[in-house]
Amino acid sequence: MENIVSREEFKLDKKDFELLRKQIYRMCGLTISDGKEYLILHRFKALYKSRNCRSWTDFYKLLVSGDMQFKEEAISAISTHETSFFRDNHPFTSIRNKVLPELLKSRRPGADIKIWCAASSTGQEPYSLSMLIHEWTRTVGAGRISPADFSILATDISGAVIEKAKTGLFTNHEKSRGLPATYDKYFDKVGGRWQVQPPVQSMVTFKKFNLLDSFRSLGQFDFVMCRNVLIYFDDLTKVDIVHRIHDLLPDKGYLMLGSTETLAGHTDRFATEHMGAVILYRKMRGIK
Structure with a gap:
């Protein structure tokens, strides 16, 4: 059965945003600026759904758990992979x-x-x-x-x-x-x-x-x-x-x-x- 996440469940409040961006910084050093809630929502949406999270608190708990596979997927999702051959020439x-x-x-x-x-x-x-x-x-x-x-x-x-x-x-x-x-x-x-x-x-x-x-x-x-x-x-x-x-x-x-x-x-x-x-x-x- 398809995992459907309601808009209410997918909301990211200020407390969860702070927890998530601090954990991202601890894991890989990336800085998520103030007002970039949309970045976390966009980058983590698929992972959130795939793990059947019911809230961003659930997502955060997974992120700080010993689930290394989840951490790897989260780091990959939040990182920017834009590239091309001979970029900028x-x-x-x-x-x-x-x-x-x-x-x-x-x-x-x-x-x-x-x-x-x-x-x-x-x-x-x-x-x-x-x-x-x-x-x-x-x-x-x-x-x-x-x-x-x-x-x-x-x-x-x-x-x-x-x-x-x-x-x-x-x-x-x-x-x-x-x-x-x-x-x-x-x-x-x-x-x-x-x-x-x-x-x-x-x-x-x-x-x-x-x-x-x-x-x-x-x-x-x-x-x-x-x-x-x-x-x-x-x-x-x-x-x-x-x-x-x-x-x-x-x-x-x-x-x-x-x-x-x-x-x-x-x-x-x-x-x-x-x-x-x-x-x-x-x-x-x-x-x-």
């Missing part, structure tokens, strides 16, 4: 023209270049980066470095989107959003979907990861992409995450944020480098 131009040449220049002999895509959603960003690296090593970097010299760790807080990303399968709509024609050759048609080719896929390792957790298990990276995620955290959490990213980078390592994100006024641990509309943050010797 300009950052990838900066990676091709500035970041990759600089990483090659500072690379230790025989060492891999390690990249972390934090909040990678369903995989379009790390796969875009892998395709870009394949193209760059075939042309500009030819004879000096190969795709085998790169590794990309892609993480997201949602296990569901990580599992989708691992498949490397995308619909026509997903593939067409942002993908330059140059990169069509890195996909094969499988049934009604598009499969990322094995060489591109094998460069990327996907892992479920919460940015509030310790970074120690991740290792060191030469370049970190943490795009369009810090905007959802409060200032203290932003600074904490950025400082821990700083600790993962070697001297001259790079951090890239989203186009609307900035470290100005938050930390002075990075030098800034401007590439047109793109700001790159670089760890430099002497900046602690």
Whole structure:
């Protein structure tokens, strides 16, 4: 029998809103602003119904219980998973023209270049980066470095989107959003979907990861992409995450944020480098 939730039962009063947004913050660091009751109602509606909740108090009790599956589903529901191939385009131009040449220049002999895509959603960003690296090593970097010299760790807080990303399968709509024609050759048609080719896929390792957790298990990276995620955290959490990213980078390592994100006024641990509309943050010797 279909679970029907009446409008009265689905109302979110101020007390429940406060409880829910505080618990969301504790679980994943996301800040739900005042007046954003509609966001919780919209994002949690399906989960509320699927668990036969009769009130938001019931929902909150499940959220603070030991039901880890429910918590995982709630985190996935409240998180933003908007993404596309080569999103915003300009950052990838900066990676091709500035970041990759600089990483090659500072690379230790025989060492891999390690990249972390934090909040990678369903995989379009790390796969875009892998395709870009394949193209760059075939042309500009030819004879000096190969795709085998790169590794990309892609993480997201949602296990569901990580599992989708691992498949490397995308619909026509997903593939067409942002993908330059140059990169069509890195996909094969499988049934009604598009499969990322094995060489591109094998460069990327996907892992479920919460940015509030310790970074120690991740290792060191030469370049970190943490795009369009810090905007959802409060200032203290932003600074904490950025400082821990700083600790993962070697001297001259790079951090890239989203186009609307900035470290100005938050930390002075990075030098800034401007590439047109793109700001790159670089760890430099002497900046602690």
